[in-house]
Each structure stands twice: as structure tokens, then as C-alpha cells.
Amino acid sequence: MTSEPVIRIVLAKLGLDGHDRGIKVVARILRDAGMEVIYLGLRQTTASIIAAAEEEDADAIGLSMHNAGHLALAPAMLAALDKADLDIPLIIGGIVPDQDIPILEAAGVAAILGPGAPAEEVVAAVRNAVSP
Amino acid sequence: MSVRDLSTVDLVERAIGGDRRAIGRTLTLIERGGEIADQITELTHPAAKGSHVVGITGAPGAGKSTLTGQLIRHLPTLGLQPAVLAVDPSSPLTGGAILGDRVRMDDVAGDGGFIRSVATRGHAGGLALSVPGSVRAFDACGFDPVLIETVGVGQVEVDVAGAADTTVVVVNPGWGDAVQANKAGLLEVADVFVINKADRDGANDTRRDLELMLDLSHVSGHEDESGYRPPIIMTTATDGAGIDAMWAAVTDHRTHLQASGRLEHRRAARFRYEVRSRLATRLETSINAATHDLEPDGRSPAAVAGELASRLLA
Amino acid sequence: MSEQSRWQEQYDATRRRDVPFETMSGVPVDPIHGDGPFPGQYPYTRGLHAAGYRSRLWTMRMFAGFGTAEDTNARFKEILRNGGTGLSTAFDMPTLMGYDSDSPWALGEVGRAGVAVDTLRDMEDLYADIDLGSVSTSMTINGPAAAVLAMYIAVGEKNGVAKADLAGTIQNDILKEYQAQKEYIYPPRPSMRIITDMIRYTSTEMPKWHPVSISGYHIREAGSTAAQELAFTLANGFAYVEAARAEGQDVDQFGRRLSFFFNAHSDFFEEIGKFRAARRIWARWMKERYGATDERAMMCRFHTQTAGVSLTAQQPENNIARVAIQALSAALGGTQSLHTDAFDEALALPTEKAARIALRTQQIVAHETGVANVVDPLGGAPYIEWMTDEMERQAEAVFAHLEELGDGSMLEGVYAGIENGYFVGEIADAAYRFEREVNAGRRVIVGVNEFVEGNEDDETNLLRIDATTEELQRKRLEAVKHERDSVAVEASLDALRNAAQDPSMNLMPPIIDAVKTYATEEEISNAMRDVFGSYVEQAIV
Numbered sequence: 012m013t014s015e016p017v018i019r020i021v022l023a024k025l026g027l028d029g030h031d032r033g034i035k036v037v038a039r040i041l042r043d044a045g046m047e048v049i050y051l052g053l054r055q056t057t058a059s060i061i062a063a064a065e066e067e068d069a070d071a072i073g074l075s076m077h078n079a080g081h082l083a084l085a086p087a088m089l090a091a092l093d094k095a096d097l098d099i100p101l102i103i104g105g106i107v108p109d110q111d112i113p114i115l116e117a118a119g120v121a122a123i124l125g126p127g128a129p130a131e132e133v134v135a136a137v138r139n140a141v142s143p
Numbered sequence: 144m145s146v147r148d149l150s151t152v153d154l155v156e157r158a159i160g161g162d163r164r165a166i167g168r169t170l171t172l173i174e175r176g177g178e179i180a181d182q183i184t185e186l187t188h189p190a191a192k193g194s195h196v197v198g199i200t201g202a203p204g205a206g207k208s209t210l211t212g213q214l215i216r217h218l219p220t221l222g223l224q225p226a227v228l229a230v231d232p233s234s235p236l237t238g239g240a241i242l243g244d245r246v247r248m249d250d251v252a253g254d255g256g257f258i259r260s261v262a263t264r265g266h267a268g269g270l271a272l273s274v275p276g277s278v279r280a281f282d283a284c285g286f287d288p289v290l291i292e293t294v295g296v297g298q299v300e301v302d303v304a305g306a307a308d309t310t311v312v313v314v315n316p317g318w319g320d321a322v323q324a325n326k327a328g329l330l331e332v333a334d335v336f337v338i339n340k341a342d343r344d345g346a347n348d349t350r351r352d353l354e355l356m357l358d359l360s361h362v363s364g365h366e367d368e369s370g371y372r373p374p375i376i377m378t379t380a381t382d383g384a385g386i387d388a389m390w391a392a393v394t395d396h397r398t399h400l401q402a403s404g405r406l407e408h409r410r411a412a413r414f415r416y417e418v419r420s421r422l423a424t425r426l427e428t429s430i431n432a433a434t435h436d437l438e439p440d441g442r443s444p445a446a447v448a449g450e451l452a453s454r455l456l457a
Numbered sequence: 458m459s460e461q462s463r464w465q466e467q468y469d470a471t472r473r474r475d476v477p478f479e480t481m482s483g484v485p486v487d488p489i490h491g492d493g494p495f496p497g498q499y500p501y502t503r504g505l506h507a508a509g510y511r512s513r514l515w516t517m518r519m520f521a522g523f524g525t526a527e528d529t530n531a532r533f534k535e536i537l538r539n540g541g542t543g544l545s546t547a548f549d550m551p552t553l554m555g556y557d558s559d560s561p562w563a564l565g566e567v568g569r570a571g572v573a574v575d576t577l578r579d580m581e582d583l584y585a586d587i588d589l590g591s592v593s594t595s596m597t598i599n600g601p602a603a604a605v606l607a608m609y610i611a612v613g614e615k616n617g618v619a620k621a622d623l624a625g626t627i628q629n630d631i632l633k634e635y636q637a638q639k640e641y642i643y644p645p646r647p648s649m650r651i652i653t654d655m656i657r658y659t660s661t662e663m664p665k666w667h668p669v670s671i672s673g674y675h676i677r678e679a680g681s682t683a684a685q686e687l688a689f690t691l692a693n694g695f696a697y698v699e700a701a702r703a704e705g706q707d708v709d710q711f712g713r714r715l716s717f718f719f720n721a722h723s724d725f726f727e728e729i730g731k732f733r734a735a736r737r738i739w740a741r742w743m744k745e746r747y748g749a750t751d752e753r754a755m756m757c758r759f760h761t762q763t764a765g766v767s768l769t770a771q772q773p774e775n776n777i778a779r780v781a782i783q784a785l786s787a788a789l790g791g792t793q794s795l796h797t798d799a800f801d802e803a804l805a806l807p808t809e810k811a812a813r814i815a816l817r818t819q820q821i822v823a824h825e826t827g828v829a830n831v832v833d834p835l836g837g838a839p840y841i842e843w844m845t846d847e848m849e850r851q852a853e854a855v856f857a858h859l860e861e862l863g864d865g866s867m868l869e870g871v872y873a874g875i876e877n878g879y880f881v882g883e884i885a886d887a888a889y890r891f892e893r894e895v896n897a898g899r900r901v902i903v904g905v906n907e908f909v910e911g912n913e914d915d916e917t918n919l920l921r922i923d924a925t926t927e928e929l930q931r932k933r934l935e936a937v938k939h940e941r942d943s944v945a946v947e948a949s950l951d952a953l954r955n956a957a958q959d960p961s962m963n964l965m966p967p968i969i970d971a972v973k974t975y976a977t978e979e980e981i982s983n984a985m986r987d988v989f990g991s992y993v994e995q996a997i998v
Contacts (some may be wrong), residue, residue, distance in 0.1 A: 016175060017174075017175075017238070017262075017264070019171070022519055026550070026562065026564070026565065027550040027553070027554050027556070027562055027563075028550060028566075028570075029552060029638055029639030029640055031639065031679075032678070032679050032680050032766075032885075032888050035885050035888065035889070036888055036889055036892045037996060038888050038998045039885075041239065042234060042237060042239035042241050043234070043236075043237045043239060044237065044239060045237050045238040045239045046239050047239060047240045047241070047242060047260075047262050048240065048241045048242065048998075049234075049242050049245065049260050050241050050242065050243040050246070050996045050998055051245070051246055051249070051996075052243070052246055052638055052994070052996045053994070059249065063245065063258075064250070065163050065164050065167050065238050066163065066167050066257055066258055066259055067165075067167060067259065067260055068164075068167035068168050068170065068171040080565045080566060080569065082565075083564060083565025084565050087564070087565070097164075106770070106803065106805075106806050108770075108805065119542075125770065126770060126803070127892070127895065127902075127905060129896050129906075130892075130893075130896050134242075137898060143809045204876070204878075208995070241996075241998050242997025243995070243997070244996075245997075246993070246994075246995070246996045247993055247995060347459060381644070381990070382990065450546050
């Protein structure tokens, strides 16, 4: 067994957006970095994600976003986490225009990963979010 | 207050009280092994009431996750509170894992049922070491039955049988491949056979094939002495057809175990299995330490092993 | 008659555009080079028509759709004013998935990725003041395609345009949804029934309409290789053909209404080889395997879109160059119609200016480069012929695998591949391999892993969808629900449910009836969900 506790992360897409190429690549990247990825995939709700995070005792939640939904969906997830009193870091990946990054960070998103972010960056973002 | 800030004793108490986050955290600590996990074993052991443990295994693509999802939907209607351990292999190279089983199960909203994804974490043989401990935790927390869902490749189905009271083997029509059937242990471990995707062509042929094989094992004396013969249930997991029959077969098996006195036998086997895997893990650590830097020194491997064994097992 | 004379005869009989077919320096050029094979002749490797773009340029069909129906209607009119010759509609996510704008699933999505269409009312506004009898419309929608086509038919009727005069395409290719785009509603087999119903309906009632646009674009966007895009798309095509034939439809009649939709990605020659191989393979299979005798049923006519996934957020203006090259490959590959992406699309829906540049790019290729003067100008070049053969070879290997999976049936093989995760797994593997190569620097993406100076430059102006769109659309929907006759709506949905349960009934007529009562798209989809169930995919990563 490794000396560091294994990081368990829930990966999901909220809402209807069906672009899952990026989130699948991230799942493999994180697996290759020794993490356990609870892959929920498409069409999740804040409720289903929170239920999974609780049952799986997840260390972080990663959401992938396209279709310009991030300004509505990221805050919705943060609000749901807040309401459930669940203090788990939220990482957003996908298409987020530069000007929106500070908005999301101010709202409480732990990290934002652009499309095609290199593997090292993805892994570091998760590790840092889990143990800052 | 986050459950991560609680002492182990308080955490387990909360979990036994039904707090889902506490249960989740407890399972994580069990999975990590070591002293805390052992402490949790001590704390949960007295609270475990003897929930029915059901292993669900079979080839990839047989529909086990969907079937398990249907069970989680069905069982609360019978007043039961199921928990699921969905086991998937860890990458032998990186130690990581992609755990995707819960998606199909989760399609039904999780009220009552608890789904936990488990990676094998390098436990060769296919079933995670933590499974018996996690089963005990679920038991202590009031979940009954506890379902262990896993892919049956390699030795896994034998391991699952070691950890379960009732083992369900799921196949698909067209599977009647003699090679598959004679795969070590598959026929022996099955307490219930399920032919899923029974709406497909060949379902009845597969059923016949299975019946034939069971006849043969009756003749060859392989089956258990009580004369129990695994039933064959037809299901279509996608629309739930046959789920109630499947569960009825599982409960019938449990009844049989109780009536024939074999439940204690099975429980004892589970106990031995768990003790054996714990021992194996401890020994593996010692073995690794002892052989890590070993260099040939002129003696034969047999001689070297013999000497180390006496030292380790003294 | 020799092949060459046959070609000449066809060529002479085709009306040609009234432009000089000369180089920029005034040198006249022959329409075709080489001794054969010839375009317009089976198996059409060099092109479907003898005169190629000399008779008609590809349709410059620009995708548009956002906000409310009125917003998109304005964009449509602008496209037509700017010289675009076909309308192509993008719908928002809720509409694509069979949900209404007031559904909880619609939160944050209404009018963002496309136009919101909930009822016939929205469709009427979408095409207001546009003569449906004189434009060709493409509608990019899959799961709820039947309802949307029904609405289009109803709009035509209201405006005095008969069904038989409606020209266009509806994507309606559900198989690739399970493999790539994930906009499915029901499980595969009931979805196939809806599609074969639509094929039968349009074959008889709407001869100018293409009921399925068998698509590789999304498969490629999801990460497949060029050969996989080719193979999976054509295999899906074979599946539709087998499904339609199985219920007695005539391959010549429906075959000539099928069309395709490919991606134009960045490896210039690979793409051209792919397009040529597509024509050759489809023609052979349709003739030799499925018994087509009408030439039109053997023709792989296709629309192309430049690869969205190749657009970078870094130094977005570079995308103009990428799109131009990709558009060129599509023209050299003989596409029938083309959409070029806007340079800012990696970040958001395109601004007007960016969308115009994209259209201008096509116009430059068509009018300034001379590639349209010669049919299949690269035909005969050793590399191109080799590439065409190689694409075909790789595709045939996939077909063999699927045929085995399906015990001799491509339809069953495709179903099996969907179920056992074959397609999704292959695509995920290819996507991952590519990502690793880019990550390792073995594959250069300009601005991303090399040549990154300029990444910090000024912000492009992005299109912002007004947050009030969602509110507006909800109010519109509420008003429609209030004004309509709910008894009629309920009755039509009941009739639809009954029809769904009866495999011998064609679903188009009851769906058309339902849209005319202003039943919503979600209500119609739900009626069918009640009978067919919903699809949940396995998590294959």
C-alpha cells in the first residue's frame, strides 16, 4: 500500500451537456496518477453528485463544463454543497473564458482547468485542492 | 463538524446510528487498513447482526450493475435496506482505478440503498481485502442485505464466494461455452444462476446447457451434500423482468442454509476466509521486507526460502 | 462506350456555371485530368457528378441558432443576405434532449447552445418571413427529431408550402448518439423504429427531404481517428439500410434520400483520402451487398463541418487559418455542402463578425483559389490514391469485426457494439492516445504546446447569451400552454402512445397531429418515453 492515502474524486457532468471526451481523458489521467475516480459521467444533478460524494467519502468533486453553462452550473453546485454543509473542494474543467475565472474563484471554486490542460497540471490541481 | 474530525470511536458510533457521511468515512478508513481499520473491526464486530451477504458475479457485460440497480430499487419495497459494494480492479501499474459501476445502479434515486465503489488496490485474486471489513460495517450500521458486485474474471468469483453467504452468477444467452462453464470454480460457487438479457435469442438454449452441466455435477458428486441444486432464473435487467424471482431464489437459498444448518458452516468459511486474507497480507509485508534486497549467494533458492521461512514463522 | 466517353456525355449534358474555368492567369483548364476512373461513375471515388463544382458549388450552409426563435430568425435572414444558400439550425440542449424550457434540466441551458424550441409557436417564429419552399433547411437534432420535423411540416402547411416541396435534412442519426454525442432519449431498438418510420414517411411524402444525416462529425469530435470516423459512420449507415429493408422498404427508394455528415480535421491529405474512400465504400456496399440498382442510392452525398475540436482557445485568430485549410480539404474531397467554424468558437458561440469571416472563408476557397475548376484535382496523385486505399482498408477491418459481432448482420453488429461498449471504448482510447501525444509534445498544436507567444494577447469579444433569454422563453411557453386546448393536447398524446405500442403504425402522423395542438416537445417525448423507456449508458472511460 502507498504511504499517502489514496485520493478519491467524483467526476461528473451536470445538466444536459453531452461532451464527455475531456472528462474521460481526465479520468484516465487521475487514475494513472494513482487516484480512485468515481466516474458518474453525464446527466448528473447536484443531488446525485452530493449523494455519491457522501457515500464514497470523496476528497474532491470534478465537474466538466462546456456549452457556456459554467456561470449558472458552478454556482449551483457550490450552493448545493453549502446547503448540504459538505466541505469538499470543487474543481471545474472545460471551456471557461478567462474573464470568468476570477468570478468562479471568488465564488469558491478550488481550481479551474482549461481544455487540453496537461496531465501534470490536472494532477497538481487535484492534489493541491485536496491538501492545500 | 466534518466527520473527518471525529475520533474513531465517535465516528463508528455515528455510523452505526445511521449517519451516511460517517458510514462513508468509516468505509474509507477500513479500506486504508492498518491499526485504525483493526480498531473499527473491534468496534463493529459486536454490532454486526448477521446480514445476508450476497455476491453477484459474472463475465463483463453480463448486466450485473443494471441487475444490482434493479435490486436496490426492488428491495425497499420488501422493507429491506440494501447496501452495495461495487468492486472494480485497480490498475496494477499505477494503483489508481476508474470506478464506474454505480452509474447504472444509481439510475434509481438513492433512498435507503447505499452504494460504495471499491477498488481492489492491488489485492491479487481480485477481491479487495477490505471487503469483509466493509461488509461487517454495513451490517453493524443496519444494512441488510449487503450485495457485493464484481466482475468474474480470474479468481474473483472464488473470492466472492468466500466472502458471501449466497453467490449469484450472472451469464448471458449464447454463453453456453463449455470452456466458460468449466472455468475453475464457476459451477461450484454458484448458489443461484441468472441468465440476464433473457429476451435475446438463445436464452433457452443457455438454460438447457446450464441444466445439463448441473446434472453432470450431480452425477459426479460435486454438489453439496444437502442436495441443493442452484436454480436458474431468467431476467431482463433493463426493464426489471425477473428481479423478484431472482430475489426469491436468493432468499430461498438463505432459508435452505438456515434449515440445513449450513449457514453456520458458511459463516465459518467466511470467517476463515477473512482471517486467511488478513494473515496473507501481513505475511506479504514480511515477505516483501525479507526478499526485497535479496541477492544470490550460491545457495539454492529452496535452501534460502527454507531458512527465511523458519525465521519468519518462528 | 468507353468510360471516358461516358463521362464526356454526362459532362456535356450537365449545365455549368457561367464563369470562366481558367486559372487566375487566364489559362483554360480541363474539368478532369487522368485516364480514369471518372467522376460521376460507379464507385464514385472521384466524385458523384461528372462536372463537379463546375455545375454547382457546394452549399454554403452556416449553422446558426441561439436565444429565442426571434433571435435566430434575424441571424437566418442575415445569412441569406450575406449569400449563404442554406439554413442550418442549431437547437439548445433542452430541445436536443426532449426537455422544455421550464424543465429543471433546462436550468442555465435555455437558448445557449442553440435556439430553444418548445412548441410549434417557436418554430413559426423561427422561420417567419422565410419562404420554406425556396430554401434548403438542415436541422441538427436527433432524439426528438420526429417532433421537430413534424413542427417544420406544420409551419410549411400554415404558410402554404406543401410537404412535397420542403427541401432539407434532419440529422436524426441516433446510432452515433450512443457512440459519441450522447443525445439519446430511448434505447437503441425503439429509436430505430422511429427512424425507419421517418424514412418511410419521407420517402413517400417528402421526396426532397433527407430523413437521416448519417454522421461521423461527432464521432471524430469525441476523439476517434479518421478511419474510425469513416468506418463507424458507414457501419451505422449499413445498419439503417438493413433496418429499413427488414421492414420491406425498397433500398433504391429510401437509399437515395440518405446523406452523410463528415468532419474536416487538420491532417489535410488524410481527410481527402477519407472522403474519397467514403464514396467508394458506400457505393460498393449499396450495390453489391444491399442490391441497389438506382445510382442515386449508391451515392454518398455528404455535408462537412470543419473540426470544432481543433479550434484553440489560445491565440484564437489562428483558427481562421485552420478552418481555411480544413475547408480546402473538404472542397478537394468533393463535399456537397460545408459549414466552416468561427474562430472564436472554442470559447463561446460565434459573434456575428466571426460567423461572417467563416462564411467568407468558404467564399474565398470557392471563388479565389481555382480548386472548383477541376473535378477531383488530386485524383491520381500517388499519395492521395494510397491514402484513399488505406482508409478503405482500415474501415473494412472494422466492418469485418462488426459483422462478426452481429453474426452476419451489420445492424446487429452495431447494436452489439453499442451495448458492449466497443465504439465508446475505441473512441476513448483514441482520444486518450492523442491527448498523451500532445502532452508529451510529440504532436504539435500551435499556440498550445508550441509557439505560445501571443497567448496573453487581448481578449476577443465573446458572445454573451443574455441571461434574460431563459426567462423570456419560459414566459412564451407559459403563454402557449395557457392558450392551447389542453383536451386536444391530451387526446393527441394518448393517440401517440397507442401508436407507439403498435409497431405496424407509422409514428409521423400522430406526432404531426400532436404538434398541431401545440403539445410541447417534452410532452411528446415523454409520451414515447412511457412506452419505450429511457436509455442509461455504461460508464466506459
